[in-house]
Amino acid sequence: MKRVVFIFLCFLMYADTGFSQEALIQNISSRNNLSLNGRWNYIVDPYENGFYDYRREAYDQSKSKTGGYYDDKRNVNKSELIEYDFDHSPTLKVPADWNSQEEKLSLYEGTVWYRKLFTAKPISGKRYVLYFAAANYEAHVYLNGKKLGMHKGGFTPFQFEVTNLLKAGENSVVVKVDNTRKKEEIPTNSTDWWNYGGLTRDVFLAELPETYIHDYKVQLAKGNQNLIEGYVQLNGAKKAQKVTVNIPELALKFSVATDENGYALIKTPVKKLSYWSPENPKLYEVQIASETDAVNDKIGFRTIVTSGKDILLNGKSIFLRGISMHDENPLISGRPRSEGDLRMLLTWAKELNCNFVRLAHYPHNEEMMRLADEMGLLVWAEVPVYWTIAWTNPDTYKNAQSQLGDLITRDKNRASVIIWSVGNETPLSDPRHKFMGNLVDHARSLDNTRLVAAALELHRDGNRVIVDDVLGEKLDLASFNEYAGWYWGGTPKEITKYFFDIKYQKPVVVTEFGGDALAGFHADADTRYSEEYQESLYQNQFKILGGIDGLRGMTPWILVDFRSPRRPHPIYQEFWNRKGLISETGKKKKAFFTLKDYYDSVSKTFNQTKASK
Template sequence: MIKISSFFTIFLFFFLSSFGQQPIIQNIASRNNLSLNGKWNYIIDPYENGFYDYRREAFDQSKSKVGGYYDDKRSVDKSELIEYNFDKSPTLKVPADWNSQEERLSLYEGTVWYRKLFMAKPLTGKRYVIYFAAANYESHVYLNGKKLGMHKGGFTPFQFEVTDLLKAGENSLVVKVDNTRKKDEVPTINTDWWNYGGITRDVFLAELPDTYIHDYKVQLAKGNANFIDGFVQLNGITKSQKVTINIPEIALSFSVNTDEKGYADIKQAVKKLTYWSPENPKLYQVKISSETDEVNDKIGFRTIETKGKDILLNGKSVFLRGISLHDENPLIPGRPRSEGDLRMLLTWAKELNCNFVRLAHYPHNEEMVRLADEMGLLVWAEVPVYWTIAWENPDTYNNAQNQLSDLITRDKNRASVIIWSVGNETPLSDPRNKFMGNLVDRARSLDNTRLVSAALELHRDGNKVIVDDVLGEKLDLASFNEYAGWYWGGTPKEITKYYFDIKYQKPVVITEFGGDALAGFHADADTKFSEEYQQALYESQFKILSSIDGLRGMTPWILVDFRSPRRPHPIYQEFWNRKGLISDTGKKKKAFFTLSDYYNKLSKSFNQKK
């Protein structure tokens, strides 16, 4: 009998393939890749002249299919009219956003065309895929003047097979990237982070065998720490093959046979495992070999579940000492551009005595999650269903579902990821409840081994802070944001009068609290935007939160100051959200050390209770 999760894997694979799209290749970085990172020529196109003619008809949909910038034409006749020139255009670095690289693009929202020339030597019997780790937001991709396809979503990977279009010698890859905010998209128009545009993550040309290992899951079964339960999916003509899974360190090797669709379940008892944890982030070399392909991965094995008001990691109660963070490096500035940027952020989290990070409010770089595996940090992974979106629009829901599916597909083998989050601060309504509830069901259908949650809102009645959201019935955690002492409740010393009424007998995780502080601005504890105010706010928050029965984690907002167009105050903000414990120059504020000391004491006391 096929499990529900297996059914959805097969369905998604063939549904997308039938529409010319391709589900994400698992562990693409381990393949034989040609990096297409580096300098790309670009053309700013606010009127989209390179995409539409003067009657607003798309060139790539017209009968002649000529006139678009994607043709990358050079003039060969002095009488020919060509009103663009990639060769003479300036360059942007990829991966990176455009806002932080070019002053005239700092506030730009619209279309930018990217062009990359690269050399290739395609081999007979090989297949080739161009893979984008992320581009914000809507991308149209062309190779040698032919359209490969379109993708929506600023933080999830996408790919196109180019075997039949790749030329020996020079190739022209052109990408139209548009970061315009729209009310029916995910996220919607209104956010509290900078709308960085561009090709923000790695681009590869991957070389693959004719039939290759497209996807796999090798993880512990739900509720069974001695049993591997997963699958393997092949892509190609020779779908029925023997596939061997080998974990050399524990002398484990076993084989499965794929069916006529290239699919096989993986089920295998296992002993002598060292379980992955923040204290001991053990990763095993895992080799998956078919008759035509081989993939190597580093995988950790652990279980995660809830029991009453406890979160159990490998069967033992754990307190999630966390911090929230954006996919942004304040020191560059802009989106992270290298492993070093990502490692810096997670190292700061470790200095806070964290064992947990909330990667808000969208899928972060895959490399970030792999580093969390390596460094021993549990992860809350989220999709950008943020604030109020078009709840009743079917296309909006499908967009959100696709982003969630891609996130789970990409990161399902990462031991660090323990929570899939379907959204943040979404207001109550029947359409919203249906939308969000369906996302929860979708997450569980794709992965039944992890927790599913969301950052909920709350409301107040006098001194009572009430958490009562119908969506909470479907979630594994009572997780919510609260801003006592900043957006409501008075000064830090006044918020200790508040208490919580939480309607669920579940583990409680506070997904946000905090307040702004301008690094270096010092005053008394009643003066907003001072480091002293932020520090006092944290101290008072610890007092009111410690009274919550079932409190099992928190991720204060936020590790580092980040850019936001919603924060214009000319003295304290200058378009930065200053709730970071670390400033935009890397300076640790007073509250950083306050939280670090609190987590240190909490870790010791919690371990003693266990």
Template sequence: MLNRLYAAALFAVSAAAWHAAASAAPALQNVQGRSHQNLDGRWHYIVDPYETGYYDYRRKPYDQSDSGSGGFYDDRQPKDKSEFVEYSFDGSPTMAIPGDWNSQDAKLELYEGTVWLRQRFDAAPKPGKRYFLYFGAVNYEAHVYLNGKKLGMHKGGFTPFQFEVTGKLNEGRNTVIVKADNTRHADEIPTVSTDWWNYGGITRDVLLAEVPDTYIADYKIQLAKGDRRRIEGYVQLDGSRKEQEITVAIPEANVSAKVRTDANGRATVRIPVGTLRYWSPEDPKLYGVTIASNTDKVADRIGFRTIETRGRDILLNGKSVFLRGVSVHEENPLIPGRLRGAGDMRMILQWAKDMNCNYVRLAHYPHSEEMIRLADEMGLMVWAEVPVYWTIAWENPATLENAQRQLTELVVRDKNRASVTVWSIGNETPVSAPRNAFMGKLADTVRALDDTRLVGAALEVHRKGAEITVEDPLADKLDLASFNEYAGWYWASNKDMLNFHFNIPYDKPVVITEFGADALAGYHGDADTRWSEEYQDQLYKNQFTMLEAIPGLRGMTPWVLVDFRSPRRPHPYYQDFWNRKGLISQSGKPKQAFHTLKAYYDRKAQQYKSK
């Protein structure tokens, strides 16, 4: 019941669309704050490029056969020396989970396809408790089996999902097997063409969560839109006792309120509040918040702030703010692969703060919940994005449903994080009637989910002679005039880029979501020598001159904080399958432009401090 309500009513995605795209259930809010067993560690894996473990020789899935068996998910062991079994998890190597396979096995560096992963664990299920098998992310399509039985599947490489396993756990030894497939497809989200490494596998935590029979499945506790004196939100119960009294308490702020859930387990929260320390990059205050029912209790740390626009201004807690940002990929340049934990993430975010950033664009897909919580703690505003990137199958209804679902999963997961100030619905999507309709529906979806944050997208620019302009009907549905531009690199040069000027025909804050130039760390020349640190540095100086002429300029996220791996970048000397636009090299050393951007942001911080 909750799945249907969650998909159809709460999040403006039809139940039919939800179940057609994935049978996984909506993920628990604040799963790390619940009682859970961590299933991370060393998982055995089998590489299966022909999907032998999934399809029979007639190309029919084993899990759709009459017997429901025959695939690798059976984890069969030969009964005796005469039995024929062509695979063995026990005899297979292991990899660290969370972690991608591309960085852990040299043979799999460029591999795209199916890998089976197995973990065994002991469980002791308790009467009156419910259990969920939770995945922080699996790239891209995941089929999940418990003790040889299929739980379901999920599409989307960067958002969480779970399956209820109440009544399906063994007392003692259990086996979970995941078929992970990172094959790219033209009608998926993202599509076949991207500019980042397609890391496959179980890249975030796997947990077995335990909750009461009736539990707090979801909640939103945030300041009301444009009102710093009122908290608004909701609490959603799931289980047999849906009508209960709920207490929402913020002891440090002397806040305690009671509400009652209805027959659907839902209660609206509206709480007047007095003086709060509002969350900001300068003072990232987080309050302890508890939500308690008669049967369950959840604790969280939540910051309270408002974010809105007024004309060409961005207002944080009612004060004008300049978004001193940088774009970030979820990748550690020092250790190949996705960011593996809080240490990696804190390092990346600290590098941004070292440039005096107050803002990061987490591109081009949802980063981990832990990354967002660290941004809460460290005081960095966040642009959170879904991988609607470049040329999508705009006219395919299933592709739109997929994009809506991934956007929904992102918003549901991070709606209580004060650091998230912008929901982004995509990057560099070329204007056309089908695209306009697709992206317009995404904008409507995110506004139905959450009206307390700004909605943006990284739009493209168009050039007419020396004029650079944004001509995009989608801009009418966005709060920001936000766009990428690569003057001085993909068009023009350091010598002639200052001949261009911007014409932004929108009375909205202008945020430059990308600009930059590749520079091989340690390669030097003059300001006209491509690939040199000097070229990149001069381009940044020229960009500041160009952009400061825009009346509504209120922020930027240059591309990109750190060099990152990309199969699209094959030049054997300057790139070697790395995008070199980082302000920090693959060895962690700042390039010249790092210091130039920091000096600019120091000036901006002083300018806005005096306002």
């Protein structure tokens, strides 16, 4: 099944362009890469003049395939008409979004053209891949005037082989990035986060041998702490090779032979393994070498399963002390630009005594997963199937499935990732059940070693809070969002009358609760937007959540205040969602310490309970 999926991805075609994009290369950032980060010239193009002619026909679909901005033309004589000029255009930093760099682009949604000149020295016998860690949302990519392809999805990586187009000397890469929201896309046109546009993550040119290690998975088998399973996939003409896997610290070295498709299964027993966990984030150096290539990775080994109402990490019951997070730096406007930004966010989570983070509502930076591996934080990873999707549109489903597949492909070797989430707060309907159920099946077909979940909605009948969603039958967790004390249920002190009626005999993880508080605004516990209101809300949430049989974790909403166009209140919000436990200036609100005290208590109690069993 894995081989079938891999081959399908390798030959996935973008029907509207006629260009293909290969499946993602595993751990490509570790290769010999030329960084294309830095300053890129840009042109704002709200009418898309650089893409369409006056009859709204795409230049790159015309017979000549010229006329667009991607030609990156310069005037060669004084009579030539060219109505753009990258050389004299302003610049934007990459990686970063355009909204936070230019005030005039703060609320802009539409097309921006990026251009980067770079010098290459291609070597005969090598292959070259142009890689984008993310571009929001629809990106059309051109090298030296030739179209490489198109990618949809604002948070997943994509790449194109450019071996035959790369020139010795100066090269021009042009990218049309369009972050226009549309109801048939993933996410849909209504979200509760800022729609940051642009080349938001790393861009580089990777150098590879003619036949290279394209993909691999090296993980513990499902529920088996003494068996490593996985596969290796080669790409190139010499597909049948001997591949050696070496984990020096374990004195474990073995070889497999790839078949005519370049594929080989990995399966070997392992002993004396130090299992990865939040308390022991042990990573092993894993070396994979073929006859023509070699790649190194740092991989942790652990198992994650459910048993009744328990979540078992390495065979032991665990309580997920979590927090939800956005991929946003509150202190420096915009998407995170560096490892330092990401490490700051995870460090705040650790200060809460978290062992778990929900990276909502879309795939976060790949470096975040590697830092979570290093720092000992379990991860809920999610795709942006958010609110009301175009459930009956087959192209929308293909898009969602593709983004889910890219997320799993990218992060399948990260021990920290224990949950694939297929969506958030999606309303009940038969088309939705089919759409979401198929995503669950797809996730399991790609990776059976992790849990599959979604953040479900709930319903109320009097004081009874009901969790009963047909999708829940297919999920590993009873996971849901609830906002008693903020969107319903009265004031915080009034919510203790509610109790939960959860249909499923599964571990319960409450994926969201909380309320807004403006840092520094103090009043009594009944005054909305005050720190005291938020503090009281958390205190009373713990009372009602404590009554749930099988409660095994939570990820309150949210670690840090984040920008949102849906939040315009001029006094308390100013286009910020204020549900963060930390303000946009880094100030910890009173509820931060309330949650920390709760997690300190839960950690102590849960560990004592485990020790007594």
